[in-house]
Amino acid sequence: MMSQEERAQLLVPIAGFVKEFEEHFKQSLQSDAPVLSHALEHLQHSSGKHVRPIIVGLCAQLCAGVTNAQTLSAALVIELLHTASLIHDDVIDWSDTRRGQPTLNALYSNHQAVLMGDYVLSTAFLELVSREHNPEMLRVVAQAGRSLSIGELMQLSLSKAHTYREEDYYEVVDRKTGALFEASARLGALSVNATDDEVEHCARLGQLMGRAFQLQDDLFDYDKARDVGKPTGHDLIEGKVSLPLLYVLSQASPTERDEMISHLRQPIGPDDIEYLLRIARERGGIDYTEAQIESILQEAIDLLRSFAPSDTRETLEQFITLLGERQR
Known part of the structure; x- marks a missing residue:
C-alpha cells in the first residue's frame, strides 16, 4: 500500500489538480441542515484515495498536457x-463497515442512508x-449512472439464480467498477477536447x-492476511x-461442482466459507485470477504506450502497475 509520501511523489504531474479537487470535494460534502452535516462530515473522513478523480486528471493531462475547469x-x-x-x-x-469505518446505514438507518445517498447524487447533478x-x-x-444500476440489478439477480458463469461476472464488473473507471478516463479526455481516437483509447x-x-478487490475476500476493512x-x-x-467451478467435475454449489447456498456459515x-x-x-489481472494490466500498458512519451504517461504506467500490487 502506498504511503502518503509515495502517493504525492507519484502524482507530481497533477499535484495542483489533486489539491484543488480535494478542496472542492470537501466543500461539496457540506450542508447547513443539521440532519445532514454529521453524515457528510463522516463521508469526508471515510472517503477513499480518490482513484477515479485522479484518472480524470491524468487522462486530461495525457491528451493535452493540461487540466482545466471542466476537468x-x-x-x-x-x-x-x-x-x-x-x-x-x-x-x-x-x-456495517466500509474501509474499516461504520457505514451510514449502520450509524443511522437504511431509510436515512438511502436519502443521504440521494442527496450526494443530487449534488452531482447540481x-x-x-x-x-460539453x-x-x-x-x-x-x-455511467444507468450502467451502475443495471450492474447492481444483475448482481442481485445472479446471486439468487445461482448462475455461475465467468462472462456474467465480467459483465457485472464492467457495468459497475468498469463503468466508473471508463467514464473517468473518457471525461478526462473530453474535458480537454481530445481527438476521437484519444477519447476512445482513454x-x-x-x-x-x-x-x-x-x-484485485475480489481477491482480498480470499486472503486472511490482508486487512482490507471487511472480514x-x-x-x-x-x-x-x-x-x-x-x-474452479468451470474446471470441476459434475460431482465436484454440485458439492461446491451446496456450500454456496444461503445462508453460508463459517464452515462453508472455510471450505470455499x-x-x-x-x-x-x-x-488464475492473478494471471488475469496481469494480462489485463499488460493490455492497459500496451494501449497507454500508443500515446506520446511524457511525464504523465510515465505516471499513468506506474499507477496501472500499482493497481496490481495494492494491498487494500
Missing part, C-alpha cells in the same frame, strides 16, 4: 456519483448543470483499469461469487 468539475461529479453508489450498495448489502459542459460529457455521466484504458481494480469471505456471505471460485476459500486456493482459482 475539475468532471472529477468532482464522478467522485460524488461513486460516493452515492457506495452508500446505496451498503444499504442493499446491509453492510454540479453538472452549474457548469458549462454535451457529450453529460451523456457519459448519465450513462475509455478502453479506464475499462481495463476498472477490471483489474475489481479483480474474509464477506462477499461469499452476500452471495457474490467472484472469479477465483468461478474458475480452501478450494479456491488449492484448485488454482487464486493463481
Whole structure:
C-alpha cells in the first residue's frame, strides 16, 4: 500500500489538480441542515484515495498536457456519483463497515442512508448543470449512472439464480467498477477536447483499469492476511461469487461442482466459507485470477504506450502497475 509520501511523489504531474479537487470535494460534502452535516462530515473522513478523480486528471493531462475547469468539475461529479453508489450498495448489502469505518446505514438507518445517498447524487447533478459542459460529457455521466444500476440489478439477480458463469461476472464488473473507471478516463479526455481516437483509447484504458481494480478487490475476500476493512469471505456471505471460485467451478467435475454449489447456498456459515476459500486456493482459482489481472494490466500498458512519451504517461504506467500490487 502506498504511503502518503509515495502517493504525492507519484502524482507530481497533477499535484495542483489533486489539491484543488480535494478542496472542492470537501466543500461539496457540506450542508447547513443539521440532519445532514454529521453524515457528510463522516463521508469526508471515510472517503477513499480518490482513484477515479485522479484518472480524470491524468487522462486530461495525457491528451493535452493540461487540466482545466471542466476537468475539475468532471472529477468532482464522478467522485460524488461513486460516493452515492457506495452508500446505496451498503444499504442493499446491509453492510456495517466500509474501509474499516461504520457505514451510514449502520450509524443511522437504511431509510436515512438511502436519502443521504440521494442527496450526494443530487449534488452531482447540481454540479453538472452549474457548469458549462460539453454535451457529450453529460451523456457519459448519465450513462455511467444507468450502467451502475443495471450492474447492481444483475448482481442481485445472479446471486439468487445461482448462475455461475465467468462472462456474467465480467459483465457485472464492467457495468459497475468498469463503468466508473471508463467514464473517468473518457471525461478526462473530453474535458480537454481530445481527438476521437484519444477519447476512445482513454475509455478502453479506464475499462481495463476498472477490471483489474475489481479483480484485485475480489481477491482480498480470499486472503486472511490482508486487512482490507471487511472480514474474509464477506462477499461469499452476500452471495457474490467472484472469479477465483468461478474458475474452479468451470474446471470441476459434475460431482465436484454440485458439492461446491451446496456450500454456496444461503445462508453460508463459517464452515462453508472455510471450505470455499480452501478450494479456491488449492484448485488454482487464486493463481488464475492473478494471471488475469496481469494480462489485463499488460493490455492497459500496451494501449497507454500508443500515446506520446511524457511525464504523465510515465505516471499513468506506474499507477496501472500499482493497481496490481495494492494491498487494500
